[in-house]
Amino acid sequence: MEKEISQAVIRRMPRYYRYLGELIDEGVERISSNELSYRMQVTASQIRQDLNNFGGFGQQGYGYNVKYLYDEIGKILGLTQKHNIIVIGAGNLGQALANYVKFEKLGFVIIGLFDVNPALKGTFVRDIEVRMLDELEDFVKHHKVDIATLTMPKEAAESVANKVVDLGIHAIWNFAHVDLQLLDRDVVVENVHLSDSLMQLSYNIVKSRQ
């Protein structure tokens, strides 16, 4: 196996991707690590190190071809393939995510919305029908589902997460405010803990006042 690439590096890749996309929009064809470092407020050294984890995308004396590098990072991030997403928990946050068209441009398409509240059954968010959670097994049989988004209350998250993995979904985007205990299960989890983010902001507010 090749040497593992650290999550610190992975976390920075979407940002590179975003800046390169902006450069394309501006019509910039080539860029040096030095110019990019100035724009992004990171060191040129870090940019070159990060990119060289995945291969040599530049050319000495020239720099990087913007379009080429953009496409390569897209490949690295798996954006060349479509990702079908379901959202479990059709409350405010679930509906908000289902309404987000922006994700579709990156290849992430929400194809299903589930809840346990019978009052929501058959209602629509955009063109997505809200189904009952007990229909999930049948749904998964007929649709390819790549990612399950968890936007239900934290009490239910763990058991739903296990169910989802049982049904063959191997990626979870978790908004529930718990650490899912899925040890030894074949699943990758990405957490979005909004209240943690708010608390970090709060800390920095207090600090800035000192």
Added chain:
Amino acid sequence: MEKEISQAVIRRMPRYYRYLGELIDEGVERISSNELSYRMQVTASQIRQDLNNFGGFGQQGYGYNVKYLYDEIGKILGLTQKHNIIVIGAGNLGQALANYVKFEKLGFVIIGLFDVNPALKGTFVRDIEVRMLDELEDFVKHHKVDIATLTMPKEAAESVANKVVDLGIHAIWNFAHVDLQLLDRDVVVENVHLSDSLMQLSYNIVKSRQ
């Protein structure tokens, strides 16, 4: 000035806070760094190091008093004071956040919702009226606003961010998919880049398949 505490440490504090809250709910009175490390899947050494950045909260031979430590971390994170929040951008995400009651338990209260779309003027989300953005200046004069949440399209984010700081709001919770350039401005920014999170998940999906 005391030695700066790294953001790596700060990022972990809300998680400690959450676990200690759960321990209180379970009726646990005291806990050792070793027991806590087992629950949280981190090293006991890291827990003790992290906490000792802020002071000695434990007692040799005893461990940590759960309730006391919980309260102290709450103080560190600034949760003893109420934070008034406004949300700018009353689209899906903005409305979802305005509907989140959970944040209120932590002292974060959403007191205003703003947009530029006249169709939304005067509508309500929970008990929060949607106001037009040009009413913001007047609103800020009559209400204490601690945090401005940006949930508008990225094109507008930078100018709104500057306006908000001009009006005396010194904290921004930014959901717009841009890096706000607010150098030399007296403001703390916390970013939530949902599509970056999704791309990181996508990378890990591809990797797990190899």
Added chain:
DNA sequence: TAGATTGTTAATCGATTAACAATC
């Protein structure tokens, strides 16, 4: 060719873990 800039090795810095003396 000469200048520019990468890819990569080496040096530094910071964060994590281990160890243990202090002490409850």
Added chain:
DNA sequence: TAGATTGTTAATCGATTAACAATC
């Protein structure tokens, strides 16, 4: 007092930055 466990120093590990030879 003896055992337990912290607070803190020292050691290790990993990530970032600097330097420069390779090369376009």
